[in-house]
Amino acid sequence: MSGLRDAGHLFRFLGLFVIAFLVFLGVRRYVVPKTFGEYGHYRGAAIDEIAARPVKFAGHQACEQCHTDIADTKAKGAHAHVNCEACHGALAQHANDPTSMTPVKPDSAVLCARCHTASAAKPKGFPQVDPAEHSNGVPCATCHNPHSPVIGSDAGASTAPGGAK
Amino acid sequence: MKISRRHLLILLPAAAVAWKHVLAGEPEESPNYRKSDHWWGMLIDIPKCIGCGNCVRACQAENDVPDGFFRTWVERYERTDTHLETPEVISPDGGKEGFPSAAEGTGGEYFFVPKMCNHCSDSPCTQVCPVGATFVTPDGVVLIDQKYCLGCAYCVQACPYGCRYIHPTKKVADKCTLCYHRITKGLTTACCEACPTGARQLADLKDPKDPIHEFLKTHSVQVLKPQMATGAKAFYYGLDGSVR
Amino acid sequence: MSGVEGYMYPNEVTLYWSVLIVLYPYITGLVAGAFILASLVRVFKVRAVAPTYRLALLTALSFLLVAPLPLQFHLGHPERSPEMYFTPHSSSAMAMFGYVYLWYLMAVLVFEIWLDYRREIVLLSQSSKGLLRLIYKIMTLGSNNISPRSLQIDERVGWIVTLVGIPSAFLLHGYVGFIFGSIKANPWWSSPLMPVVFIFSAMVSGIAAVMLIYMATTKLRKLTIDIRCVDTIAMYMFYIFVIDFTLEMLDLVHRIYEADESFRSLNFMVHTKLYFSQIVLQIAVGTLIPLVLLFLTQVVKFAEIVRKRIYVLSSSLILISVFAMRWNVVIGGQLFSKSFLGYTTYKMDLVTKEGFLVALSLEILPLLFLWALVKLLPPWPESASHETALGH
DSSP states (O other): OHHHHHTHHHHHHHHHHHHHHHHHHHHHHHHSOTTBTSSSSSBTHHHHHHHTSOOOOOOHHHHHHHOHHHHHHHHHSTTTTSOHHHHHOOOHHHHHSTTTOOOOOOOHHHHHHHHHBOOTTSOTTSOOBOHHHHHTTOOGGGTOBTTBOSTTSSTTOOOOOOOOO | OOOOHHHHHHHHHHHHHHHHHHHHTOOOOOTTOOGGGOOEEEEEEGGGOOOOOHHHHHHHHHHTOOTTOOSEEEEEEEEOTTTTTSOEEEOGGGGTTOOOOOOTTSOOEEEEEEEEOOOOTTOHHHHHOSSSOEEEOTTSOEEEOTTTOOOOOHHHHHOTTOOOEEOTTTOSEEOOOTTHHHHTTTOOOHHHHHOSSSOEEEEETTOTTOHHHHHHHHSOEEOSOGGGOOOOOEEEESOOTTOO | OTTOEEOOOGGGSSOSSOHHHHHHHHHHHHHHHHHHHHHHHHTTOOGGGGGGHHHHHHHHHHHHHHTHHHHHHHOSOGGGTTHHHHSOOTTOGGGHHHHHHHIIIIIIIIHHHHHHHHHHHHHHHHHOOHHHHHHHHHHTTTOOOOOHHHHHHHHHHHHHHHHHHHHHHHHHHHHHHHHHHTOTTOTTTOOTTHHHHHHHHHHHHHHHHHHHHHHHHHHHTTOOOOHHHHHHHHHHHHHHHHHHHHHHHHHHHHHHHHOOTTHHHHHHHHHTTTIIIIIIIIIIIIIIHHHHHHHHHHHSOOOHHHHHHHHHHHHHHHHHHHHHHHHHHHTHHHHBOTTSSEEOOOOOOSSSTTSHHHHHHHHHHHHHHHHHHHHHSOOOTTSHHHHHHHHO
């Protein structure tokens, strides 16, 4: 008995640990997010939060719903697989509410050069020219319909502003 | 993006459903999206890449990627006599504005390599996160819970591919999310959407009808740094042995 | 891109782990090393170094209290660090930190110090006045029992705590080595030797630190340094240093011999970017010179004053060398590209949160803590109570 009495201070020290542990458990229950561990060692709600981020590129299917004439022209031409927003930029806002913003027509002199400026680095079969030699500074859209760029392939179609029908 | 009429018939209704949500202005998960139905990956077709940088710009626009950091980037390799041992690589501003023209006749042979998060199934980055702020979703996408991340940068050190960074203002880890907010709505990723040549294509490895999945099963593809055994899911077609 | 040579993945150009991450293993290393020195007395009964026993424990505590600070300054969201306690990820070595730290702080260091000082604490709680009296009273945890039997129990329990404390100290510092050693993405870090090298260099640095502090404080108090004590400390320091040097050389030789895909890039980095910090500071000045000097003291009978000078010089060089080693590991591991095609530069800021001034302050702070602890719990060997605790 007296042995225990002489060890009393040790139990007090141990007591500190026990109290701290209990406080820890209590705080933990309150603080750890509810969805933690739902799918794995992470906050399950994070997945939905990330999935709920706003979309900036509408995706070509959205454009094609309204701009059917352009879509038809493009599907037959060399740019069939170039999606609308690859050139026109992110337009989900426009697709969401067409009157809320009018997309600016890209400057073909700058835009086309990005892909088609000749470079030994590009794949050999890819159509490329030296813009200065090729057109002497004349904007590409003067001769090429961007939606069906091979000259003569777009009989009847125009590069008119692609207003929805 | 190669889409046959048959696929259009499948995709349009899905797009219409997703579209309804985009129109409604409250982007939510598509009601018919089940995580267990999908296992996402990506196909990167090297011979098709022209180094235009559209993907890098589109990603930045879609995901508010801060300047100087990259969720995706494009590298340009030069084939020289010794390129397998010592490749010459450049990536000016991640390839965001394309690459300087290489003059014809200089004898150079080049190719472009888009890089991104490989969404590894055995990802070393999720292994080292001390608190569970980064994880692999049930549908195979590696994401970061930026509300939980401490910004310790351990995951950045653990990634063999250099695809992670600490966001300069949010002070948490950041990286490619495979446009999770888009693919769960039936859309494709921003980089795939913007790629003019089809060099980047989303793949759903659980969908037998996915043409990209089919391509992966019928062609020789590789992953980056296979010796790291990360279970990388960004598959490269036509990858040269010199690519680091 | 400024400061970049060759090709680096775009996100690699910035270094994410700064000088504070160099400081953290350095500090925990000093803690572990100081504790090992104390355990030489308690567990291995090396009587000769008894004069440094309490000083070593207080030194360990001072550095341990500062240890979390570099990490807090580094984190993007330090306010979220409790998450490591609430949801530690079991596959992450870093997640261990919170628990290992707390265990070592409370269940080893504070417990052992408390047990060793309990008699003084109780006496001081009765003899002091004012705020100090309150502090001592709290430290007694309400128990005034300092009967011989209770002190005997303290002695026994303290022995067990020290025994447990040795592997705990290895864990406290070894896990840091594992944090680096387990990263397969980084060939400069990835190695099973990493935790072992960290532990041995930690022991050397901690012992060197306590030796210097002992010699400095004794001089400041205008007393004579116990020459047998520092001779013994130096002997242990020498032998542990030999083991540490062997391990580091083993890593180096192994790398050079196997020459895997990373070798060319790393070799170039060591000879250029890390030339001063590794070859000059860590190896030549910080390791070879102290090794030779200490070896000489083991085989040649120098005069006391010469030995003391050698010990001071060697300990100082060792402290610099071990810091350089941490620098070379942490910073070096981020200077080269994982493509093995390029290098970047570390630009250490002066006044930012992770800059030089913060690092310097965090190096000095433990000494201030030590000063306060020494005032609160005098560790000097002359006090009779010290003998009581260790005498029998």
